[in-house]
Amino acid sequence: MPLPPIPTDKFNRKKVKCEYFGVCNEHLYFVEVHHSSATRFDILEMDIDYTCWTVKYHVDLQELTIAYPEMVRAHYDFSILLIEEDEVSSNLLISIPGKIISYDLKEMSFKKLHDFPSIPTGGARVTAPRYSAYRYYESLACV
Secondary structure (H helix, E strand, O other): OOOOOOOOOHHHHHOEEEEEEEEEOOEEEEEEEEHHHOOEEEEEEEOOOOOOEEEEEEEEOHHHHHHOHHHEOOOEOOEEEEEEEOOOOEEEEEEEOOEEEEEEOOOOEEEEEEEOOOOOOOOOOOOOOOOOOOOOOOOOOOO
């Protein structure tokens, strides 16, 4: 399986995080967020023949930060919980502090699905799992 595109400049290469890696309707999706443009990112989809990643959606959450300023802290505080697609719509389910938001990828619109009660500082919140991915090298060496 090929790697997703890697940023060419050293600054962005160090500031990349895997925000989402998962399957929806038998399609593999990958979202990486670059620190320098955290509200803008691409959703990549693995081709059916597993030869390359293709950009499926360009996402800009800037309007979301205006509607929900509580997600703007020292960094943009959001987690992608899942990507859902069917024949009619494609949505991101996003967790921001105190809320779950559905973001329509085709219409580039959003709506609040659920409010959570206030959580004290340092309390638990809804987040997606974080991933670490490493290149596989076939070897006889014990690693």
